[in-house]
Amino acid sequence: MSLVNLANVCSHLQNASKARLGLTSIPVSKLHVALMLALQREGFLSSVTLGGANPPANLVQGNPSPPADELVAAQKEPEPSADALAAEPWLIYDSRDWTDMVRWGDDAEQVVPRNLARRRLWLGLKYWDNEPVLSRMGLISKPKKRVILNSAHLQKITRGFEANFVKGLRRPGECIFLNTDRGVLESRICAEKNIGGMALCRVL
Amino acid sequence: MSVSRPAARCRCLFSMPPSSVPKPHPRRTFTTTPPLNRRVRRGYKNIKAEDMGLINKAAAEYRPYSEEEKALLSKKYNKEQMDAIEAAEAEAATILGEGSESSSSSAITGIDPRDLATQAGFRRDYLRLGYVDDLSRISPVLDKRKSKEVPPNMKTNALPPSEEKLAEQLGEGLDSLLDRDPTVQAYFENNSEGRKVDPSTGKPTPETQVVDELIQSQIHQLERNNLYVDPEYSALAPDIPRVQDPRFVYESDEAETGEVDPDQQRVRRAIGMSEADASRFMQKVLVVRWVANQTRLGKVRSTSALAVAGSAQDGLLGIGSGKSVEPDQAMKQANANALRNVRPIPKYEGRTIYGDVQGKVSGTVVQLMHRPPGFGLRCQHLVFEMARAVGITDLAARVPRSRNKMNVVKATYQALMKQKLPEDVARGRGRKMVDVRKVYYAGRT
Secondary structure (H helix, E strand, O other): OOHHHHHHHHHHHHHHHHOOEEEEEEEOOHHHHHHHHHHHHOOOEEEEEEEOOOOOHHHOOOOOOOOHHHHHHHHOOOOOOHHHHHHOHHHHOOOOOOOOEEEOOOOOOOEEEOOHHHOEEEEEEOEEOOEEOOOOEEEOOEOOEOOEEOHHHHHHHHOOOOEOOEOOOOOOOOEEEEEEOOEEEEHHHHHHHOOOEEEEEEEO | OOOHHHHHHHHHHHOOOOOOOOOOOOOOOOOOOOOHHHOOOOOOOOEEOOOOOOOOHHHOOOOOOOHHHHHHHHHHOOHHHHHHHHHHHHHHHHHHHHOHHHHHHOOOOOOOHHHHHHHOOOOOOOOOOOOOOOOOOOOOOOOOOOOOOOOOOHHHHOOOOOHHHHHHHHHHHHHHHHHHOHHHHHHHHHOOOOOOEOOOOOOEOHHHHHHHHHHHHHHHHHHHHHHHOOOOOOOOOOOOOOOOOOOOOOHHHHHHOOOOOHHHHHHHHHHOOOHHHHHOOEEEEEEEEEEEEEEOOEEEEEEEEEEEEEEOOOOEEEEEEEEEOOHHHHHHHHHHHHHHOOEEOOOEOOOEOOOOEEEEEOOEEEEEEEOOOOOOEEOOHHHHHHHHHHOOOOEEEEOOOOOOHHHHHHHHHHHHHOOOOHHHHHHHHOOOEEOOOOEEOOOOO
């Protein structure tokens, strides 16, 4: 679990909000996916979609990318002939560089790169009253110092008091997300369920 | 050994023939970040929220009004306004239906819908309003007073009193005249049977003439008074109908309070604030500085003042500065500007602020923190005065850096204006939010 990457994601989302971007992408990891889905659940993000280097077609108005059929077919190499196989039997192995696109999920239009490292998580940002909904996001745990909060800490923090050197939630709508054994959860939900975990980031 | 020897060796060692390709200067890189030209560029352009229609919703869709909608509109708008709406509709239909070429030839009566789509929306410029307002209503504090509509000639609008009314009033007037004037008293005592007339000439006697004149003047007086004072007939009557609107300033109100500062009165009138409204405002000069402009002729001294004006009842607060050679003039100016600049400040439960906020002006940082009921104002004097003026009773503040008085006041004002309301946060996220006392955006989840 790399908190360095998460720190980059936090900064990137802040920057994207300041630049008034409608759609942006981050690298994919299990932690990122879980956290982004938690953010979406809290209403900070409008959409979380898996995609490649270019934005998914269904998210962009005007649809600049070609349809999924073309994307998948264009990458496909022809099957080697029997003669060719006899001469060079290793052609039976896939010689592609894994940059081709494959279909993803139930949506017929959604395609993602076959190469996992080339996948990106595409996030829809929200704006209200000319202000970004997600304006500030920063790490609580640091790569060198993980901060574990138990339920007693969280009950104090959610009521606005400081606990375990973590400042309380003292602004309207401020959230802390924690990595718990039941997934990434918001601090108030953790306090309600009486569970603790590693504090990931504070979002406002 | 010749002195030229070392020079020769030098030439031998250092004067190498220059290579054809100039070598780049070997420079140690202090950063791992690649230079701009080597960075990998993204394959797609930024997808702006504005282009996705997330910010400017006005550009979304235009469809013509249906007949039912027009019927509803005509109930609200008068004929001229309906004509304007129709013209705009026709214009839109021409442009959307036939293209721009044909529309340019016809007479343009409405706004081009493309202009509306590209230009309408929230302002983002420097001079935009700091609050949401469609400017459809006149706010007594924020807007200038609309000039009162006055009939062309007030006197012609005043009806003359009826004869019975006049007779009744004349009787009352004569009674009072009898009480007041000893000559008239004596006259009526001596001539109880009636008006005395000289029998030889048929004209009133001299003493009758005096009394007649007195009575005539009494009648004149009554007529004059009736025109203006009698509330039933006067066009100038201030009490009927008595409009409960701060834009209307009644002279009689101001007369009651006794001596009025003409400067303050002028300022109040300019803002359109009545005496009663102004009396709710607490005004205080917080900072006074004596400044000097050093010229060839010596120091030219003057005074600069910063004042706050706030109303606890209305939750309004303003700051204003004034500069003048005379100190009291500067303070007056500051007070007037403060009153002019008042803006609404949100208050949580009418006693503290929504969330912790921070304001920064130059090197001064002011942190304001909300506190539970009964906490009091535990903050430094400038913040205290501003909180007191706007009616905040529970607040803590910290000024960790520079404590320049003028900037502290400005930063506090900025912080108070920066409060984010839970209702807005909940609407932005599209989620219901609940705090201990209230549910926000309750209709939707």
